Amino acid sequence: MSDAIKHECGLAYIRLLKPLSFYLQKYGSAFFGLNKLYLLMEKQHNRGQDGAGIATVKLNTEPGHQFMHRLRIAGPQAISQIFQNISQEVGELEKMYPEIMQHPGLMKGYMKFVGEVMLGHLRYGTQGKNNVEFCHPFVKSHINPTRNLTMAGNFNLVNTDELFSKLGQHPNTTLRESDLGAMIETIHYYLCQADDSDRASLNIEGILKQATINFDGGYVFCGLVGNGDSFVMRDPNGIRPCYYYQSDEVVVAASERAAIMTSFNVAQADVRKLEPGHALIVNSRGEVKNAEILAPRKLTACSFERIYFSRGSDPDIYRERMALGRNLAGRVLTALDNHLKHTIVSFIPNTAETAFYGLIKGLEDYLKDIQIQRILARPDMPEDEMRELVHRRVRIEKIAIKDVKMRTFITEDASRNEMVQHVYDITYGTVERGVDTLVVIDDSIVRGTTLKESIIKMLNRLGPKRIIIVSSAPQIRYPDCYGIDMSRMGDFIAFQAAVSLLADAGQEGKLQDIYAQCKAADAAGKLHEENFVKGVYDSFTDEQISKKIATMLRHEEVQAEVDVIYQSLEGLYDACPHNQGDWYFTGNYPTPGGNRVANRAFMKYMEKQEGRGY
Structure with missing residues (x-):
């Protein structure tokens, strides 16, 4: 693409279904999961070069020991820097305890990112904020493992203010200005309302059904709960892509199918699409469920994935x-x-x-x-x-x-x-x-x-x-408002051409008419009901x-x-x-929020304001 645009992020999720000793015996390394996470992220590095982050949850930790770890780094070399940091930690520990590599249990206790549930994320800063605080995963910490949540995703939401309003919350600046902030706050709210008397059997399906009902946007997100439960969910229109692979050893999800095929050396038929509105849920015992969370709507999977974004x-x-x-x-x-x-x-x-x-x-x-x-x-x-x-x-x-x-x-x-x-x-x-x-x-x-x-x-x-x-x-x-940094109307050469043609035809007043329609709809709270910008092109x-x-x-x-x-x-x-x-x-647009974004972007153009339309 001659005009580079920033677009969707990349997601990588791994849930090991066997003890770490199994992977040491079969594959010669207890770092099997981390090695695969690195591969999944590198094979999707095209999806994000503004930063990266990983998180790990350790199963069955003793009270008083940390069960969740996270590392985020901003910048184009973030993936290599993250895993270099991990490698440095491993090297230092190996010098002190040369035999530790043959004892996965000790490795899990001493090394931060050796665990059974792993999440990786690659970020493009669609809001232009590339400092590390905006890199995924985000974390909501709590002393109770079942209230501890880390999340990352590939998405844009167009109704974050509405979600915060429903929760009655006033989060810190980073959460408030991030779509993931609204998402993690919402899911964490319902997570905290859930019955956790049996920490091994949270009702993740029910929590997601309550939390996501008001999400408006295109999304794939992944969450790890401190007790070992985890989930990956896709929006009901299937706007953002998600693929997964499951065997008796591992459950894997990623934004691109080829990344899974290459990293795990599996055939195309072995990798499946996560259906719209569905969540892949793995509980702390390793039981896997593919559940419908929101009723699927008309499939409107992003065509730009095929034209440009995903690897060929x-x-x-x-x-x-x-x-x-x-x-x-x-x-x-x-x-x-x-x-x-x-x-x-x-x-x-x-x-x-x-x-x-x-x-x-x-x-x-x-x-x-x-x-x-x-x-x-x-x-x-x-x-x-x-x-x-x-x-x-x-x-x-x-x-x-x-x-x-x-x-x-x-x-x-x-x-x-x-x-x-x-x-x-x-x-x-x-x-x-x-x-x-x-x-x-x-x-x-x-x-x-x-x-x-x-x-x-x-x-x-x-x-x-x-x-x-x-x-x-x-x-x-x-x-766009579903993951791509294309939200300023005046940037588009096609829009500029249509405006120029209106001027050539002496119809500049049409822009003012459309602007008046947008303002009236905005005042009436109906800006989401119709895309008035279509009128720019219809002549x-x-x-x-x-x-x-x-x-x-x-x-x-x-x-x-x-x-x-x-x-x-x-x-x-x-x-x-x-x-x-x-x-x-x-x-x-597949969701009402899309119309609102288009109309707001047009109003900003007419008012000569900078910034995105949502």
Whole structure:
């Protein structure tokens, strides 16, 4: 993605079902669980680079001994730093007691993070607050193990104020400003109301049913209770992803299926989706239950997971990204008038590569059809002409190279833009100047800033006659509130284009009309009932907006023609049939809070206010 956006976090959960001595005997190490937790987190490091944290609960500890430990570190190297800290502790203890590695019981007593229940989290700071206090897991401490709770998750809630109001609580700043703060306070409240006369059998299912009924958002969260109970729950619309694996040795959950497959060397069929509205609950005795907590609603799983966020090593995601590219072939051919001889196809590194292969396959299918038609039409075609025909290929070049993550100490805009141009480099000598057309595919176009200030200007240096930017995602028109840091309306190039088209048509007053609708609905407490922002776009076709975007992305220094082609909604649904959460593109939010976020974001735009819409 040329415009980097911060998005969902990553979750990793492990519950060992055997004594630590079992893993020492079978796998040669009592650190089996910690090693797997490290792998799960590293295999999902794409999901969060602002910080990380882990927590461990030890089963059956003696009174007076600590049963829960947590470690959080902020910064892009947080995962390695966390496990380096653990390794250092292990090394120091091993020097003092060389034989301790053969005695798991002693290890559990002396080493903080050796335990049976483990939770790991990778964070992207969607609120721009990346200090360690906002890193997950959060902890609610209590001397009674059944009242001790640590939680982490991949989510955004849009009604945190409402949740705090229902509880009648005034938490500290960190909890109040974090979605997880509202979530852990709510669940902890009902945890404290529960009967804990039998500490080994808390009714986690009942607690979750009481606590989550008013949650509005997209979420997967995990909680560890001090007595050894644990749970992982997914929102009823299935917005955020969650997968799990269970054997007689271990229960595992993570945000990405491929992470589990790789870390535990299991097949795709062994890893299952946690169904919407369900919770995977493991009690202190190791008994596992998959319970429906909230009634599942219409499945609106996030399509951006398939387009960009999740790693392409998942077999389904790989196929879907290929299909996204293939489904664009027809639109590209139409834009080229089916003329591929002087066309070079490439991609913007690095995550658009799979969609690029799909696009190439679609274009090659077209060439094969043409070859068959012409050969059938002329069975007496001369050999040299036939050879030329059957050897035609789509021209492929690696045009753009992202070989360094450049940073600049210069804050002045003009100088900074000059430096940003060089984040990417180009392969010289690949384009016939003034003749060739460059077709370059990107995952999606959010703000368009990098395209305008860097990529298109860079491609123009090669001297192409025309540059066509292809997006494997449809036009991003609306903010997100379920885990992605895309909440400011004015940031979206599609929104800017629609506003510009309204100005061109002398319809600027429409923005004021929509603003008045939002204000009236807000005053009436009905801002959640309808997405009024749809009115910004309803006067224009997708093609009109795409054409305006192309004009806006073409810098005055660029001589080449510039066009933009977007994925159609139909192409998206065809490629990603099980992940049709499309509110970014359509404004059709799966929960009422989404409408409220879109309307508030629009009001902030009109009032020239900064900050997200929730």
